[in-house]
Amino acid sequence: MTNMSKSSFTNVIEQVEPPRKFSRPYFTPFKGDGDSERHLKHYRSTMVLYRSNDALMCKIFTTTLQGEAQDWFHTLPPRSIQSFDDLSLVFTKEYSSYRSIKKKSDYLFNVKKNPKESLRDYMKRFKAKKAKIVGYDDSVASAAFQKGLSADHPLFREMIIKEDLTLANSFALAEKHALWDEAQRADKAPEHP
Incomplete structure (x- = not known):
């Protein structure tokens, strides 16, 4: 007792x-x-x-x-x-x-693509951060994804030309660029003897 x-x-x-x-x-x-x-x-x-x-x-x-x-x-x-x-x-x-701190969509502006990071890895990391935000704002998330790229990145320039991109459209464009980047790297790789 x-x-x-x-x-x-x-x-x-x-x-x-x-x-x-x-x-x-x-x-x-x-x-x-x-x-x-x-x-x-x-x-x-x-x-x-x-x-x-x-x-x-x-x-x-x-x-x-x-x-x-x-x-x-x-x-x-x-x-x-x-x-x-x-x-x-x-x-x-x-x-x-x-206690979990509730993050807002503008938190995504802290996510930046590292210079040595592949576009595909950046997308994966961005998606993981976005998943932690309940009820994210699509236009803010899309702008943050674009802002995370360097200004000289071809995807950044293409996204500026397009208007009112949704996050899904931004990811679709990024996927095309990621495939192109991977193909470019494969061509530059030395041939095996």
């Missing part, structure tokens, strides 16, 4: 037992290196049927913590948690620095 004097929960919470037919849902463990707000939202939505049972919400939440997060929980002062709101507050305060 847990020593109630050392528990972070008040005695009232500590003494509550789960309902008879309660079956603990599966939760992805939170280890302290993820988005605390996302974890909390998932927990609340999964435990929606038990929201009125504050003590159960507290006790089950602690079972979703592992590793550093579990260690952190055991450093809380005895009897300092009186409700699930208290627990949520200290949890999000502790782990708020790990």
Whole structure:
């Protein structure tokens, strides 16, 4: 039995037992290196049927913590948690620095093609960065893709001539240029003896 004097929960919470037919849902463990707000939202939505049972919400939440997060929980002062709101507050305060920062479309202007990078690799890297943006603005993304090229790149010059290019059109043009670049490199490669 847990020593109630050392528990972070008040005695009232500590003494509550789960309902008879309660079956603990599966939760992805939170280890302290993820988005605390996302974890909390998932927990609340999964435990929606038990929201009125504050003590159960507290006790089950602690079972979703592992590793550093579990260690952190055991450093809380005895009897300092009186409700699930208290627990949520200290949890999000502790782990708020790990929260995912929502990126906007203009973040893509930071993605530049490296001089030694192939056009195909630049496209792949750009697409990976774009995938992290929820609801990106197509015209901003297309402009950012173009701006990531050097001004003397043939694709950059071709994109300037075209008006209102969508990102899909920009990638299609880039694909043509990538094929041409690869063919040029193949022609310049020394022949094998």
